[in-house]
Amino acid sequence: MKSLDMRIPESMTSEVLEIASRNYANHSQTYSASELIQAGSEAQIPAEFIQYAIQEVQTQKQRRQQQRKVLAIVGASILAISGIWSIWTYNSFSRRASQVEAQWAQVENQLQRRADLIPNLVRVTQAYTEHEKEIVSVLQQSRQAYLQADTPKEKAAAVEQVNEAINHFQDYVANNPQLQSSQLFTNLQYEIAGTENRLAVERMRYNQAVQWYNQRIQQFPNSVLASGLGFQTQPFFQATTTEP
Numbered sequence: 005m006k007s008l009d010m011r012i013p014e015s016m017t018s019e020v021l022e023i024a025s026r027n028y029a030n031h032s033q034t035y036s037a038s039e040l041i042q043a044g045s046e047a048q049i050p051a052e053f054i055q056y057a058i059q060e061v062q063t064q065k066q067r068r069q070q071q072r073k074v075l076a077i078v079g080a081s082i083l084a085i086s087g088i089w090s091i092w093t094y095n096s097f098s099r100r101a102s103q104v105e106a107q108w109a110q111v112e113n114q115l116q117r118r119a120d121l122i123p124n125l126v127r128v129t130q131a132y133t134e135h136e137k138e139i140v141s142v143l144q145q146s147r148q149a150y151l152q153a154d155t156p157k158e159k160a161a162a163v164e165q166v167n168e169a170i171n172h173f174q175d176y177v178a179n180n181p182q183l184q185s186s187q188l189f190t191n192l193q194y195e196i197a198g199t200e201n202r203l204a205v206e207r208m209r210y211n212q213a214v215q216w217y218n219q220r221i222q223q224f225p226n227s228v229l230a231s232g233l234g235f236q237t238q239p240f241f242q243a244t245t246t247e248p
Contacts, residue, residue: 093226097235100217104238107210108156111241114203115150115159119166121195122147125173128189139176142169156239170196207241214238 037058041051122143129139146169150162177183218237221230230236 090229093229094233097217097221097226097230097233100213100220101235101238103213104210104217107206107213108241110206111203111210112159114199114206115163118163118196118199118203119147119150121192121199122166122169124188124192124195125170128183128186128192129173129176131186131188139173142172145169156241160241211240214240 037055041054045051126140126143129143146162146165149165150159153159153162177189183189220226221235221237
C-alpha cells in the first residue's frame with residue numbers, strides 16, 4: 005500500500021471521496037451467514053431455511069450471470085455474422101455492377117462501330133449524287149447526336165436517331181440502281197449487317213447483366229443494404245436495330 009502521507013491533488017479529492025463512499029456503502033450493506041441466521045431466529049425462522057435461501061439466491065444469481073454471458077455471446081455472434089454477410093453482399097453488389105459496366109462497354113463498342121459507318125455512307129452518297137444534301141445532313145446529325153450522348157438512356161435515344169438515318173439512306177438506295185450496284189455500297193451493307201448482329205448479341209448480354217444485378221439488389225434484405233450503400237437499379241437498353 006502506498007504511504008498514507010502521499011499528497012492527493014485537490015482536483016482528485018471529490019472523485020476519491022465519492023468512490024470511497026460508494027465502496028463503504030456496499031461493504032456496510034453486506035451480511036454474513038451467521039448474521040442472517042441470527043436475524044432469522046429472531047423472526048422464528050429455522051437456520052436450515054436461511055441456509056437454503058442463501059444457496060438458492062446464490063444459484064439464481066449465478067444463473068442470471070450465465071444467461072447474460074450467453075446473451076453477450078449470441079449478440080457478438082449475430083454482429084459477426086451480420087458483418088460477414090454485409091461484406092459478402094457488398095462484394096456481390098460490386099461484382100454485379102462491374103459486370104453491368106463491362107457489358108455496357110461492349111455495347112458501346114458496337115454502337116461506336118455503327119456510328120463510325122455513317123461517314124462512309126455519307127461518302128457513298130456524295131460520290132453518286134450531289135443533290136441528296138438532306139440525306140447527308142440526316143446522317144451527320146445522327147452521328148453527332150450519338151457522340152454527344154453519355155448515359156445509356158441518352159445513347160438509346162441517339163441510336164434511334166441513327167436507325168432512322170440509316171433507314172432513310174437505305175430507302176434512298178432502293179430507288180437508286182446505280183448506287184445498289186456499287187461495290188463500295190455492297191461492302192457497307194455487309195459491315196452494317198455484321199455490326200447489327202454483334203450489337204444484338206452485346207445488347208442481350210448487357211440486359212441479362214442488368215437483370216441479374218437489379219434482381220440482386222431488389223431482393224430483401226439485400227434491398228436495405230443496397231439502399232444504404234448507394235446501389236441503384238440500372239436501366240435496360242431497349243434500342244431497336246435497323247434492318248440491313
